[in-house]
Amino acid sequence: MIRFDAVSKRYPGGGEALSEVSFHLARGEMAFLTGHSGAGKSTLLKLVAGIERATRGQIVVDGENITRLPRRRLPHLRRKIGIIFQDHRLLYDRTVFDNVALPLVIDGLGHREIARRVRAALDKVGLLGKERLNPVVLSGGEQQRVGIARAVVARPPLLIADEPTGNLDPELSAEIMALFCRFNEVGVTVLVASHDLGLIRRLGRRILRLDHGRLVDDGRPGAAA
Numbered sequence: 620m621i622r623f624d625a626v627s628k629r630y631p632g633g634g635e636a637l638s639e640v641s642f643h644l645a646r647g648e649m650a651f652l653t654g655h656s657g658a659g660k661s662t663l664l665k666l667v668a669g670i671e672r673a674t675r676g677q678i679v680v681d682g683e684n685i686t687r688l689p690r691r692r693l694p695h696l697r698r699k700i701g702i703i704f705q706d707h708r709l710l711y712d713r714t715v716f717d718n719v720a721l722p723l724v725i726d727g728l729g730h731r732e733i734a735r736r737v738r739a740a741l742d743k744v745g746l747l748g749k750e751r752l753n754p755v756v757l758s759g760g761e762q763q764r765v766g767i768a769r770a771v772v773a774r775p776p777l778l779i780a781d782e783p784t785g786n787l788d789p790e791l792s793a794e795i796m797a798l799f800c801r802f803n804e805v806g807v808t809v810l811v812a813s814h815d816l817g818l819i820r821r822l823g824r825r826i827l828r829l830d831h832g833r834l835v836d837d838g839r840p841g842a843a844a
């Protein structure tokens with residue numbers, strides 16, 4: 620589902636954020652991406668989503684080489700990817716329902732289909748019944764779950780999350796990670812960046828580790844990083 624071949628990324632005026640990174644995440648697989656602050660976790664996820672472009676190397680997502688994807692093809696790529704940010708980026712002048720519905724409204728779906736899918740997504744994250752509320756009144760963990768519902772509502776085959784538990788206490792963090800595991804169990808490919816090694820080790824999934832832009836462990840036994 621995601622393949623990086625010797626990918627490097629240099630920001631204008633900066634050093635190398637990623638250096639010669641190669642790995643493969645198979646369809647249906649789940650992995651965590653870890654490393655110190657500034658190791659390159661966010662940069663790697665942004666390259667997957669086409670938010671940033673690689674300086675060198677090649678990136679394939681869902682069988683499509685996105686390394687030099689023309690801008691007009693970006694919406695096609697984004698439709699395959701549910702993206703979850705640490706700060707959840709919700710719209711606070713709209714209800715929970717409207718926040719989750721947004722990707723479907725953009726896709727031009729009809730009202731009834733939108734209502735059905737939004738309720739299904741809210742049900743999966745345990746927020747059915749809160750759809751008419753404004754996200755402001757929800758706890759941090761609930762707001763993050765609204766962000767997750769919005770990311771999965773269009774049923775993308777790939778979920779990527781950047782420090783989704785960064786602002787949450789250990790118990791809520793574990794709940795959010797368990798949610799990602801459940802999406803993976805029904806076939807979604809999942810890649811989650813997190814510096815919370817203790818938490819992600821307990822989940823027993825593959826862990827890719829970045830150190831100063833280099834992939835020093837790709838989480839595969841015996842595989843060279």
Ligand SMILES: Nc1ncnc2c1ncn2[C@@H]1O[C@H](COP(=O)(O)OP(=O)(O)OP(=O)(O)O)[C@@H](O)[C@H]1O
Pocket residue numbers: 630631633635636654655656657658659660661662663814
């Ligand atoms: N837009 C940018 N312009 C210039 N340099 C950047 C930009 N974004 C990130 N960097 C640099 O690239 C390197 C990797 O940053 P990145 O945000 O990918 O790391 P990270 O592992 O996600 O860190 P954190 O855990 O703190 O979010 C850092 O040195 C950072 O300063």
